[in-house]
């Protein structure tokens with residue numbers, strides 16, 4: 001996520017108008033390639049408005065829960081969002097790229113997790129027990145914290161994998177160009193995707209098959225490394241494959257992928273590499289896992305927002321495609337993929353605004369979260 005200054009808001013508006021132009025052109029002549037051919041025909045149906053929605057997740061009983069960046073969580077109903085079910089607005093700030101940045105349930109909706117930056121800017125993951133679909137405030141506990149050297153690149157997304165473990169994404173610490181080299185360092189949680197078992201210990205246990213367990217000088221929480229700002233990641237609910245949208249420095253936005261069978265330990269390259277390209281005078285690590293998709297900043301945006309592989313029922317021709325967007329340009333796009341190889345890309349011809357996140361409902365349908373306030377479901381046209 002980029003946070004706008006006055007100037008960038010103006011640039012963003014121009015960018016948005018330009019992308020709407022592209023979108024209408026795309027609607028007449030779908031941009032699609034690969035085996036799937038035509039782009040799926042979709043519309044964005046606004047289902048609610050919120051104050052700076054930042055994250056969303058499927059909740060108990062088929063519900064969808066939405067986090068607002070300033071610190072509230074609300075449940076999506078038939079007539080928009082309900083009253084807050086959680087309010088930590090006194091415990092976080094929205095300066096820089098901070099705030100309430102991620103929410104997740106465990107598999108049986110027995111626990112709810114929030115990821116936020118506290119008043120000092122420290123990334124914090126807290127847990128609540130859930131009973132009868134309701135958070136139990138008195139059960140709140142802090143699972144994990146990570147101090148942040150700068151106000152940007154906090155990452156902060158979190159979700160449970162198909163293996164029942166909690167995955168947490170942290171950016172490289174911020175500033176620009178990874179000044180501390182955190183991406184490639186295994187002795188810090190910054191610039192990493194973590195994998196922990198919050199139910200297995202206090203405050204959590206390390207899964208015994210994590211890739212760096214027992215390795216001297218390495219943090220055992222690390223699942224994958226070489227990430228810059230893995231702002232949004234997800235697991236394909238059909239295959240269990242992992243997809244990460246990693247925000248680029250100044251040239252390349254990327255999507256990373258790992259098979260469900262991965263044993264972890266992937267090195268996604270940052271800050272030796274930006275996408276498929278050496279960063280500054282970087283040397284490509286021998287174990288570099290290149291992105292499955294990258295794009296430059298000549299028209300398609302400047303800050304990738306990772307989404308989900310669509311596994312819903314409403315849009316047949318979108319099934320199995322990875323839906324994602326970009327905060328700076330808002331066009332909703334889809335990748336056709338086969339066994340971790342991208343076989344085509346489509347512009348779905350709709351613009352979600354300042355797309356900061358997607359949410360996947362329990363029924364597999366996808367919601368687009370516009371930081372400007374709109375929450376829309378992707379429906380068939």
Ligand SMILES: [Ca+2]
Pocket residue numbers: 226246254268269270273274275290291
């Ligand atoms: Ca990379």
